[in-house]
Amino acid sequence: MKRSWGWVGLMALVLCFSVLWMTGCAKKRTLQEGAVVTQEQKAVAQAPAEAAATTAPDTRAARDRALQDQALIDQAARDAAEKAAREAAAKAAKDAADRAKREAKEKAAAILKELQIADVNFDYDKYNLKPEAQEILKKGAPAYLKYRDYKLVVEGHCDERGTAEYNLALGEKRATEAAKYLTDLGIEKERIKTISYGKEMPLDQGHDEAAWAKNRRAHFVIFPPVK
């Protein structure tokens, strides 16, 4: 036991010496450096100090101000840099969002385009679907089976001839016929609404057979899902 205590004492001694030596060296170098700084400061400050010995406190204040200004400028520069970085990040995020939005919009527009069914036309005082009308509906229905959260309003319209009331009924028959055909093609009944505008909302304001033929129609309005 005694011997081990001896070892410890010896180790401590060695440690003490080495610390002393090291700190001695460091101190000496610090002193030397301090001397150099003093000389430099002297050299720098000598000229103005001699030129305006009486205004020495003002000079110091001006220098302080200059330093403060410099600090402020530096701070501003740092702030600007940080701001620019932040903005760049925000812009990148916004661009990404815009792109996503645009893409979503384009996609929605593409879906709407895919879902849009052309008007189908009818003969005078008739509401049966002609073969060409059936073709249009057959072409139009699959998109509604693909995008199941979209709904559809079928509008029935008539040409200007005849009573307002009978035409309201006739327009409703046209809308119902078209809606029924779409239901038969697999679109759920609940997704299709019908409305008749009779002869009250002509597509073509003309008063000839060409205008009337266009106005005797079922028109399809897509209702996108409500978000």
Place this chain on the structure above:
Amino acid sequence: MRNLKLPAVLSLLLFPLFSAGPACAKVYIDIDSPSFQQFPIAVADFKPLRPFPENEKLSLLFSDTLSRDLTLTGYFHLLDRKAFLEDPKRAGITAEGIRFEDWTVIGAEYLVKGGFQTDGRELMAEFRLFDVVRGELVVGKRYAGKSGDHNRMVMQFVSEILLALTGEAGLFDTRIAFVKKSAAAAEIYTIHFDGSDPRRVTNLNALTLSPRWSPDGRFLAFTSYKEGNPDIYLRDLESGSTRKIVFYPGLNLPGSWSRDSKRLLVTLSRDGNQEIYDMNVENNLLLRLTRDFSIDVSPVRSPDERRIAFVSNRNGSPQIYIMDADGANVRRLTYLGNYNTSPAWSPKGKKIAYEGSVNGRFQIFAIDAEGGDPQQLTFEGGDHESPSWSPDGRYLVYCVRGYGGSRIEIMNAGGQGVRVLHEDKDASQSPFWSPHLR
């Protein structure tokens, strides 16, 4: 309602200026007979009842308004003032002051004379109708009101003249409802029988159609797309309020009212197809009257309410059918032509007016409600649509759609005496004649 009636300020003080005309039972001239000829009538300038203040302008205003309104009825031939022999300065306005031969010699059968006096804003006027052949007073009235009431006083007296000569009071207390369409919307307006005083009734800023006046004059039922769907609304003309009353999915269209203004025939597609129902307006209870997969629309009641005329295309083209009030016993009424719609049952019960297609144009027809050959009433170019009878059954109002617009016209039940009731830059359509609004 007050604004539709004669104003309350016009207190009609009816002085018995004489004891009623001939003592024997009145024999009215049958103005519906084909041999009817217009009454030759003279209207003398009105005289101030007191020497001061003189008011020549008002004097002419009375006689001119009276002449215009008498002409409007279609029953009178107005004699030219220039042919008058009487010296207006010396003649009186009572039977004693009139030389009747001065009038018979120029061909008059009847003569109207009158006088007026003003007192500040007060206006009093006397009117007398003479039978110059018999040389006696037929009817005389005195009205008190405000200055500016002369128009209403004249209308009142023209009604008296009509009542005395034809047994019916005429139409000066009636208005016509119609739809005026602009680019953005269609709204309901009413206009006086003489074409004056158009008033806007609805302001829904939406497509609005099919006005139907209740027989008590209080309500206008109509259809509007105000909330997207064609629903039936009721406008209370007394309170000025409007409420939505029938709004099933699909079409909701008003037809004709019952005489007690409590039930309304309606066309609804709530059961999947356009069908006709009789609806109690107080509790909205429905009685379904038609059951057919085709279109059934535009129901009108017969005046005795035992039958209903309506439009159906159950045999392929739109035609007019008649059924019993409970929906039983449906029979087809029209056979001529392939498009007959918009029936209107005459208040006298015998005839049904409608529009039919002739050579691609729509014209107004009338057919005996028991069936038979239809009589074509209009022949001009343009499409004539939506006939509606005056409450006395003597006139029809309808719309004419030509190139670029449409207007409202009136003619007598035989198809003569056509005049334009209303025309402006907007399309006017679907006229409906009010009941008497007195």
